[in-house]
Structures are given as C-alpha cells and as structure tokens.
Amino acid sequence: MMSGRDQEPSxxxxGIDVGTGSVRAALVDQRGLLLAFAEQPIKKWEPQFNHHEQSSEDIWAACCLVTKEVVQGIDAH
Incomplete structure (x- = not known):
C-alpha cells in the first residue's frame, strides 16, 4: 500500500477560450473530468458603424480572473 507521499501527484x-464576448476557462484532471468552469464577459464597443473594438488589457484581466477562479481550491501537491 502506498502512503500519501508515494502516490503520483494529480x-x-x-484550457482558456477567448471569444468575441467572453473569456472562458475550464479545469480538467488527467482523466479529462471537468472540475471547474468560469466565464467572464469582455467589453466591446462600436465607435462607428461596422467598426468593433476591444481592449487587450480587459481581455488579459478576464483571462487572469477566470484562471484564478478555476484553480482556486486545488491541491497543488
């Protein structure tokens, strides 16, 4: 029988998906089981007809936020 220290770490x-309207993140384990999912809308605006803009800083902040949300609470050991 293996002790907790002898077991292979989890x-x-x-996975992060940056879409037009939101950033999504999913946390899965080595078996492919979905453990957590988070989504954060990203701002977009249309300063003139048929001209769309988004902020790269807003997109990056959303990436960081959803990543923090899905990894919160996992045991990294």
Missing part, C-alpha cells in the same frame, strides 16, 4: 490542465 495532474490538472487549464
């Missing part, structure tokens, strides 16, 4: 994977 592996986690984070």
């Amino acid at each position: 592996r986690y994977y984070v």
Whole structure:
C-alpha cells in the first residue's frame, strides 16, 4: 500500500477560450473530468458603424480572473 507521499501527484490542465464576448476557462484532471468552469464577459464597443473594438488589457484581466477562479481550491501537491 502506498502512503500519501508515494502516490503520483494529480495532474490538472487549464484550457482558456477567448471569444468575441467572453473569456472562458475550464479545469480538467488527467482523466479529462471537468472540475471547474468560469466565464467572464469582455467589453466591446462600436465607435462607428461596422467598426468593433476591444481592449487587450480587459481581455488579459478576464483571462487572469477566470484562471484564478478555476484553480482556486486545488491541491497543488
């Protein structure tokens, strides 16, 4: 029987999807089981007809936020 220290550590994977209207993140384990999901809207505006803009800083902030949300509470050991 293996002790807790002898066991292979759990592996986690984070996937991030940046779309037009939101950033989404998912946390899965080594078996592909979905453990957590988060979504954050991103701002977009149309300063003139048929001209759309988004802020790269807003997109990056949303990426950081959803990543923090999905990894919160996992045991990294």
